[in-house]
Amino acid sequence: MDVQQQLEAYFRNKREAHLEELKQFLRIPSVSAVPEHASDIRRCAEWTADAFRRAGCEHVQIMPTAGHPVVYADWLHAPGKPTVLVYGHYDVQPPEPLELWQTPPFEPEIRDNKLYARGATDDKGPLFLYVKMIEAWLQTTGSLPVNVKFCIEGEEEVASKHTPGFVEANRELLAADVVVISDTPMKEKGQPAITYGLRGLIGAEIEVTAANQDLHSGVYGGGVPNALHALTALLNSFHSDDGKVAVAGFYDTVRPLSAEERASLAKVGIDEAKIRTELGLTELYGEPGYSFIERTTGRPTLEIVSVTGGFQGEGIKPIVPGKALAKITCRLVANQTPDEVMDLIDKHIASHTPAGVKAVMRRSLRGNPFLTPIDHPVMQAAAASYEAVYGKAPIFTRGGGSIPVVEVFSRLLDAPVVLMGLSLNEENMHAPNEYFDLDNFDMGLRTLALYWEKLGNLPK
Amino acid sequence: MDVQQQLEAYFRNKREAHLEELKQFLRIPSVSAVPEHASDIRRCAEWTADAFRRAGCEHVQIMPTAGHPVVYADWLHAPGKPTVLVYGHYDVQPPEPLELWQTPPFEPEIRDNKLYARGATDDKGPLFLYVKMIEAWLQTTGSLPVNVKFCIEGEEEVASKHTPGFVEANRELLAADVVVISDTPMKEKGQPAITYGLRGLIGAEIEVTAANQDLHSGVYGGGVPNALHALTALLNSFHSDDGKVAVAGFYDTVRPLSAEERASLAKVGIDEAKIRTELGLTELYGEPGYSFIERTTGRPTLEIVSVTGGFQGEGIKPIVPGKALAKITCRLVANQTPDEVMDLIDKHIASHTPAGVKAVMRRSLRGNPFLTPIDHPVMQAAAASYEAVYGKAPIFTRGGGSIPVVEVFSRLLDAPVVLMGLSLNEENMHAPNEYFDLDNFDMGLRTLALYWEKLGNLPK
Numbered sequence: 066m067d068v069q070q071q072l073e074a075y076f077r078n079k080r081e082a083h084l085e086e087l088k089q090f091l092r093i094p095s096v097s098a099v100p101e102h103a104s105d106i107r108r109c110a111e112w113t114a115d116a117f118r119r120a121g122c123e124h125v126q127i128m129p130t131a132g133h134p135v136v137y138a139d140w141l142h143a144p145g146k147p148t149v150l151v152y153g154h155y156d157v158q159p160p161e162p163l164e165l166w167q168t169p170p171f172e173p174e175i176r177d178n179k180l181y182a183r184g185a186t187d188d189k190g191p192l193f194l195y196v197k198m199i200e201a202w203l204q205t206t207g208s209l210p211v212n213v214k215f216c217i218e219g220e221e222e223v224a225s226k227h228t229p230g231f232v233e234a235n236r237e238l239l240a241a242d243v244v245v246i247s248d249t250p251m252k253e254k255g256q257p258a259i260t261y262g263l264r265g266l267i268g269a270e271i272e273v274t275a276a277n278q279d280l281h282s283g284v285y286g287g288g289v290p291n292a293l294h295a296l297t298a299l300l301n302s303f304h305s306d307d308g309k310v311a312v313a314g315f316y317d318t319v320r321p322l323s324a325e326e327r328a329s330l331a332k333v334g335i336d337e338a339k340i341r342t343e344l345g346l347t348e349l350y351g352e353p354g355y356s357f358i359e360r361t362t363g364r365p366t367l368e369i370v371s372v373t374g375g376f377q378g379e380g381i382k383p384i385v386p387g388k389a390l391a392k393i394t395c396r397l398v399a400n401q402t403p404d405e406v407m408d409l410i411d412k413h414i415a416s417h418t419p420a421g422v423k424a425v426m427r428r429s430l431r432g433n434p435f436l437t438p439i440d441h442p443v444m445q446a447a448a449a450s451y452e453a454v455y456g457k458a459p460i461f462t463r464g465g466g467s468i469p470v471v472e473v474f475s476r477l478l479d480a481p482v483v484l485m486g487l488s489l490n491e492e493n494m495h496a497p498n499e500y501f502d503l504d505n506f507d508m509g510l511r512t513l514a515l516y517w518e519k520l521g522n523l524p525k
Numbered sequence: 526m527d528v529q530q531q532l533e534a535y536f537r538n539k540r541e542a543h544l545e546e547l548k549q550f551l552r553i554p555s556v557s558a559v560p561e562h563a564s565d566i567r568r569c570a571e572w573t574a575d576a577f578r579r580a581g582c583e584h585v586q587i588m589p590t591a592g593h594p595v596v597y598a599d600w601l602h603a604p605g606k607p608t609v610l611v612y613g614h615y616d617v618q619p620p621e622p623l624e625l626w627q628t629p630p631f632e633p634e635i636r637d638n639k640l641y642a643r644g645a646t647d648d649k650g651p652l653f654l655y656v657k658m659i660e661a662w663l664q665t666t667g668s669l670p671v672n673v674k675f676c677i678e679g680e681e682e683v684a685s686k687h688t689p690g691f692v693e694a695n696r697e698l699l700a701a702d703v704v705v706i707s708d709t710p711m712k713e714k715g716q717p718a719i720t721y722g723l724r725g726l727i728g729a730e731i732e733v734t735a736a737n738q739d740l741h742s743g744v745y746g747g748g749v750p751n752a753l754h755a756l757t758a759l760l761n762s763f764h765s766d767d768g769k770v771a772v773a774g775f776y777d778t779v780r781p782l783s784a785e786e787r788a789s790l791a792k793v794g795i796d797e798a799k800i801r802t803e804l805g806l807t808e809l810y811g812e813p814g815y816s817f818i819e820r821t822t823g824r825p826t827l828e829i830v831s832v833t834g835g836f837q838g839e840g841i842k843p844i845v846p847g848k849a850l851a852k853i854t855c856r857l858v859a860n861q862t863p864d865e866v867m868d869l870i871d872k873h874i875a876s877h878t879p880a881g882v883k884a885v886m887r888r889s890l891r892g893n894p895f896l897t898p899i900d901h902p903v904m905q906a907a908a909a910s911y912e913a914v915y916g917k918a919p920i921f922t923r924g925g926g927s928i929p930v931v932e933v934f935s936r937l938l939d940a941p942v943v944l945m946g947l948s949l950n951e952e953n954m955h956a957p958n959e960y961f962d963l964d965n966f967d968m969g970l971r972t973l974a975l976y977w978e979k980l981g982n983l984p985k
């Protein structure tokens with residue numbers, strides 16, 4: 066009996082006990098957004114720490130932050146082998162509206178091989194699989210094929226406010242060769258997916274000043290600069306007519322989409338006609354030469370997200386506005402960096418501001434894009450593990466938004482991040498009747514167990 | 526002794542009595558904006574009616590409107606002679622802040638040959654001159670050289686809300702060959718001015734709709750139309766880079782500024798450097814080939830007066846806005862008409878709306894431009910009268926704003942309107958310590974008396 070067969074036997078024998086243990090985890094209403102649940106959050110962190118201890122982890126600690134604590138644990142007895150950092154979160158979304166739940170959110174129940182409870186799939190269920198997977202290795206073989214660290218936060222559902230600072234302050238403790246996270250969806254039941262890229266986000270305000278006050282257009286109209294005319298001209302200059310961003314150098318550092326990536330993204334199966342209909346649009350729009358999924362995940366954007374200028378009340382006040390404000394954001398892709406793109410936009414503004422007005426940009430949001438190349442060995446090992454268990458190679462996909470912690474781990478730990486989906490889009494994440502499909506409970510344990518073995522065979 | 530000498534003698538002999546009578550008029554706090562003054566408004570209308578009766582007018586009536594009443598009076602015993610309609614207003618601005626008045630606003634006092642009181646120059650003083658001028662004619666010669674009608678409203682300081690409707694409903698009663706109004710400023714003391722043109726005003730809202738809701742830019746950014754991008758492009762298309770309005774046909778019906786007009790406007794003596802400094806501008810701006818006063822009075826404009834789109838709160842919300850709203854106004858000049866220009870803008874929008882979005886324009890404000898040609902005989906007669914009394918030809922100037930009643934009389938009565946300034950810019954109109962310079966009281970009476978004689982010599 067090889068090691069995977071032993072692990073498989075362990076999972077099979079312990080299935081009922083594991084599910085009971087997961088239900089305990091799910092009974093704790095660790096709602097991070099609601100101050101009344103602070104003691105539940107604390108209790109949940111303690112439960113998580115105990116689970117790591119039971120599994121055989123060491124150095125288990127509940128580490129304070131300015132918000133909810135982080136649970137750390139490790140097992141570091143595989144010298145010469147890679148170190149894997151597993152990230153997850155023990156906090157959950159508020160369960161409201163309660164009346165829409167078939168069974169109460171914090172009274173877990175299995176129906177039709179689905180485990181219903183708040184947090185079942187986001188993220189207690191997937192996180193629990195890692196705990197039981199290493200327990201299986203340690204109970205069965207007495208060791209792990211790799212070194213493992215866990216960083217489990219309690220603020221993911223409130224935007225991980227203190228996590229970047231925590232990671233920065235604990236870079237040595239968390240140092241790893243690869244980061245594995247299961248907090249993204251599969252494509253669909255039976256079809257695993259690995260998210261290999263996410264976009265970064267920068268934001269800025271642009272303020273245009275003409276005269277030092279709004280002016281009566283009966284007295285000044287036609288004879289003085291109008292802040293809204295100038296802002297409009299400036300904003301319009303950010304794009305060429307065909308929809309490309311016209312800021313010089315904007316695309317220079319963009320990693321082109323390879324033929325393999327484009328083929329992989331095409332498999333995501335976006336129905337453009339359906340999107341158009343749902344949004345009430347006559348046509349979609351974007352950079353020429355790219356599909357919707359490519360435009361929204363693999364290409365950068367510059368969006369005007371807000372404009373405010375002139376009289377904002379009811380009716381029409383005939384003034385020449387003295388000031389006008391716009392807010393813009395850019396979704397960035399590898400290998401763009403926030404500062405570089407901000408600098409390019411600043412230069413663009415300096416050279417495109419109409420005569421007679423002043424324009425200033427105030428930089429605000431700043432998040433890096435994330436990408437782990439598909440051909441990276443840790444990605445290929447994950448794909449092979451999925452394929453062996455699910456009978457299907459995962460699709461490699463990209464997200465158009467940001468998951469700040471992913472970017473933070475990638476950047477601060479300088480390690481590839483593997484986003485292995487074990488949830489399904491239909492599992493009512495953030496909604497009533499959240500559940501975790503137990504097929505993924507079973508196959509997820511086996512996939513992770515195999516992945517650990519494969520990671521152990523990679524050079525450190 | 527010719528008739529003007531007789532009138533002159535009358536004005537000289539009656540000066541003290543006339544000033545006492547004007548003070549009575551000024552003691553009535555006919556503040557139209559404040560409901561508590563409704564009975565004062567009524568009392569002032571009655572005083573005005575009595576003044577007309579004392580002067581020898583007939584058919585004196587206080588005519589109700591949905592707001593404050595209009596005082597009508599006439600003298601129509603000059604068959605074959607032109608009919609002159611005099612417009613003015615008996616209401617005044619609120620006097621606040623009271624503590625800044627040297628003497629109370631409704632206790633008229635003469636200091637240094639200036640009559641201080643709320644309404645002294647706007648418009649009771651100038652209006653009173655017409656009453657005493659016709660009284661002088663009637664008392665001295667027993668008749669007037671022209672037929673006269675008076676239309677004196679009580680809502681000018683609250684935007685003449687019901688006056689257009691009143692004029693429209695009473696077109697026959699008010700029918701005239703020329704309308705004379707003294708409610709505009711002279712250039713400066715000793716230098717009379719006739720305002721021969723005013724700009725019209727149209728306003729419209731332009732709404733651009735892309736998707737049927739704001740969208741998360743992490744999911745849709747780069748792949749769907751952005752309402753603010755489209756609105757920005759559309760608004761930017763309204764002007765060419767050099768500041769001209771780029772709406773096809775926009776200037777086609779504009780009456781060009783003649784060399785004489787440009788020379789006359791140059792005499793207004795606008796200090797462009799001073800304007801620039803006061804407004805904190807590095808440069809003025811506008812249609813190439815025109816001076817500031819030409820741009821702001823003799824040329825039409827299209828101004829973006831307001832834009833609102835995207836998240837209007839603090840901070841930056843990374844969305845793709847589904848809707849965006851702009852408000853625009855145009856200042857029009859003769860011979861543009863509101864509907865014609867609205868139609869041109871509508872066509873422009875239809876042909877310049879970016880693909881994938883809908884744009885609709887909702888028409889709102891609509892006021893015609895006004896112009897009485899400088900060479901019109903009623904204008905030349907007014908100029909000659911000023912010159913004879915003041916020793917200086919008036920300058921002919923244009924205003925960049927609108928005086929709605931002027932446009933209403935011009936349009937509904939189809940008569941030239943003569944705007945004879947008898948006030949000074951420094952007379953604190955709408956401010957504390959309003960006054961009427963009694964040099965203009967004396968010279969105004971003589972100018973109007975002479976003007977009446979000259980109008981009587983014009984063909985009907």
